Amino acid sequence: EGNNKEARGALVVLEGLDRSGKSSQCSRLVSYLERQGLSAELWRFPDRTTDVGQMISAYLTNASQLDDHTIHLLFSANRWEKRSLMETKLKSGITLIVDRYSYSGVAFSSAKGLDIEWCKAPEIGLLAPDLVAYLDISPDKAAERGGYGDERYEKLEFQKKVAEHYKVLHDASWKVVDACQPIEDVEKQLQEIVLACVTKCQKGKSLSSLWS
Ligand code: Z5A
Ligand code: MG
Numbered sequence: 001e002g003n004n005k006e007a008r009g010a011l012v013v014l015e016g017l018d019r020s021g022k023s024s025q026c027s028r029l030v031s032y033l034e035r036q037g038l039s040a041e042l043w044r045f046p047d048r049t050t051d052v053g054q055m056i057s058a059y060l061t062n063a064s065q066l067d068d069h070t071i072h073l074l075f076s077a078n079r080w081e082k083r084s085l086m087e088t089k090l091k092s093g094i095t096l097i098v099d100r101y102s103y104s105g106v107a108f109s110s111a112k113g114l115d116i117e118w119c120k121a122p123e124i125g126l127l128a129p130d131l132v133a134y135l136d137i138s139p140d141k142a143a144e145r146g147g148y149g150d151e152r153y154e155k156l157e158f159q160k161k162v163a164e165h166y167k168v169l170h171d172a173s174w175k176v177v178d179a180c181q182p183i184e185d186v187e188k189q190l191q192e193i194v195l196a197c198v199t200k201c202q203k204g205k206s207l208s209s210l211w212s
Pocket of ligand 2: 023
């Protein structure tokens with residue numbers, strides 16, 4: 001009994017500073033998993049396609065102004081509105097490769113000076129990732145990559161603060177990958193880490209909730 005229960009997919013999150021290579025690596029990972037015959041989807045937060053996501057996008061592009069607490073809760077709401085779909089996909093055997101998640105939420109808002117426990121609170125009860133891979137790069141090195149755009153947080157001084165706040169969130173379960181290596185080397189390391197995680201989930205590792 002239970003043998004024919006379908007294996008679930010893995011919830012994999014990539015985190016890291018602006019320009020650390022998350023988006024590049026997320027799409028490479030999805031292609032890689034598909035080549036292995038696995039089902040995988042690329043997700044990202046913020047998801048700018050929803051109503052909440054459009055409010056976030058307006059804020060990030062400086063088309064609107066919002067109180068720091070308000071925007072924090074919108075980023076969180078943007079994850080909550082996707083939570084049940086996320087669970088359905090995972091349970092149907094699809095691995096989700098997610099470009100930013102709650103850790104970005106807490107690191108960016110606490111870098112502005114908001115209390116870290118207050119920042120974590122609205123994330124409680126969201127699905128906990130099976131793997132957090134952190135693409136490690138110094139803010140200075142990241143800034144050298146093609147330069148920042150015009151979005152609100154794309155400034156070196158602020159990215160330095162965000163890096164400090166990511167450090168507070170690190171725990172022993174995170175896989176830290178040196179993001180200064182050539183793109184193919186980062187890719188190779190991520191493939192190994194992610195495949196191991198997918199295998200664990202197929203073998204029955206249970207889904208859990210934040211913060212754990
Ligand atoms: N935010 C928040 O405050 N609260 C939240 O809850 C969430 C987010 C979820 C929008 O995020 C902003 O929202 C973000 C955090 C905040 N603000 N900032 N900063 P976004 O995801 O829409 O945008 P982004 O992730 O910041 O930026 P990004 O530029 O897309 O970074 P990336 O995805 O990590 O990098 P990339 O696009 O893959 O690569 C950047 C460049 O580097 C590109 O030219 C690549 O070709 C190059 N690259 C990549 N890898 C390498 C290597 N290994 N060597 C050399 N060059 C490389
Ligand atoms: Mg990106």
